Structures are given as structure tokens and as C-alpha cells.
Amino acid sequence: MSGVRVTDEQIAAMSLQERRELILRLAPVPAGVLPARRMLERIRRWRLVLMLLCVAALIPWTIYLSVTLPNRYEARNWVATWVGFDIVLTIMLLLTAIFGYRRRQLLFPTAFASGVLLLCDAWFDVLTSHPGADLWQAVVSAVVIELPLAFVLIAGPLRLLRYVAIRNGLVDPELKIWRMPIPLPELWPDRKDGL
Numbered sequence: 704m705s706g707v708r709v710t711d712e713q714i715a716a717m718s719l720q721e722r723r724e725l726i727l728r729l730a731p732v733p734a735g736v737l738p739a740r741r742m743l744e745r746i747r748r749w750r751l752v753l754m755l756l757c758v759a760a761l762i763p764w765t766i767y768l769s770v771t772l773p774n775r776y777e778a779r780n781w782v783a784t785w786v787g788f789d790i791v792l793t794i795m796l797l798l799t800a801i802f803g804y805r806r807r808q809l810l811f812p813t814a815f816a817s818g819v820l821l822l823c824d825a826w827f828d829v830l831t832s833h834p835g836a837d838l839w840q841a842v843v844s845a846v847v848i849e850l851p852l853a854f855v856l857i858a859g860p861l862r863l864l865r866y867v868a869i870r871n872g873l874v875d876p877e878l879k880i881w882r883m884p885i886p887l888p889e890l891w892p893d894r895k896d897g898l
Contacts, residue, residue, distance in 0.1 A: 722872040792820045799856065811860045818856030825849035 709725075717725065738746075778784070795817040802810040825845035832838040861880055868874045874883050 719872065719875055726872050788820075788824070792817065792824065795820060811864060814856045814860045818853040821849045821853035821856065825853070 714722065714725075795813055799810060799813040799817050802808075802813055825841075828841040828849075829838070829845055832841040865874070865880045865883060868883060869876045
């Protein structure tokens with residue numbers, strides 16, 4: 704196959720937008736793989752509304768609980784609750800290890816979820832421990848094991864996600880992760896679906 708050859712120097716001299724256009728031309732998104740832009744926007748709006756409704760409902764609910772809950776409460780199914788939680792945490796950590804070993808993108812949600820579960824575990828261990836040795840053990844476990852591991856499990860996939868976006872020319876390398884846009888609408892700028 705003959706054609707125009709683009710050198711590494713020419714690619715390096717391209718702007719970010721020119722690289723994105725080149726990537727889209729070299730690896731176009733097949734028709735029918737991604738939903739129409741209108742559908743994505745509709746889904747996005749409904750999800751935003753759902754999240755805002757949850758926040759609006761949780762604020763008065765949290766205030767109500769802070770006023771009405773007793774300081775002490777004997778819980779039913781205490782063992783099943785904690786053993787079940789640890790089983791879920793173990794499964795999520797195992798899935799994270801498997802997806803990491805196999806280099807699968809499902810590593811992102813499983814690692815993030817595992818990190819959040821570890822934060823919850825540390826929170827509830829410390830707050831439900833009895834004063835004394837029980838509390839100190841929970842604090843040491845949280846500070847030495849759970850919180851550092853949670854940081855690795857949450858920050859690692861976020862950095863990898865940023866790296867993948869930079870590597871594929873979707874975002875500027877100088878852009879901080881909390882400012883990274885979701886680049887989906889840019890993936891099909893030439894679609895003719897009436898949008």
C-alpha cells in the first residue's frame with residue numbers, strides 16, 4: 704500500500720486538535736457502536752437530575768438522623784454484616800488483581816470501588832470500636848493499611864485513566880485530572896445524524 708508517510712517529527716509538530724483528527728481518521732469509530740449525541744445528552748441530563756435529587760433528599764434525611772438516632776444501638780446481624788462486607792471487599796480486591804494482571808480496563812471501576820470500600824471499612828472500624836485497645840487497633844489499621852491502600856487503589860486508576868486519555872490525544876497533557884472533560888462528543892464530529 705503506497706501513500707503519504709508521516710514522520711515522527713511531523714506528528715510532534717501537530718497541534719492537539721490536529722493529532723485528534725489524525726487519530727479519528729486512522730481509527731474511525733464504526734457506525735452504530737456509539738449512541739447518537741442526542742441520546743448521550745439525554746442520558747447525561749437524567750443522571751444529573753437523579754444525582755441532584757439524591758443530594759436534595761439526603762440533606763434533610765441526614766439532619767433528621769443526626770437529631771433522632773440514639774447514641775447507642777444494639778445491631779442485629781452484626782457478624783453477618785461485617786463478614787458480608789469483608790467478603791464483598793475481598794471479591795472486589797480479587798477482581799482488581801485479576802483485571803490488573805490481565806491489563807483490562809475493568810481495573811478502573813474495581814480498583815476505585817475497592818478503595819472506597821476500604822475507606823468505609825476504616826471509617827466504621829474506628830467509629831464503632833470501643834475505647835482502649837480496640838480503638839487503637841482500628842486507628843492503626845486504618846492509618847497503616849486501609850487508608851494508604853485506598854489511596855493507591857483510587858489514585859492509581861485515575862492516573863492511568865489520564866494517561867490513556869493523553870496517549871490517545873483526547874486531552875492536553877498539561878490538563879489536571881479534575882479538569883478533564885469526557886471526550887465522547889468529539890469522537891464523531893462528522894456524523895450526519897441531524898445534530
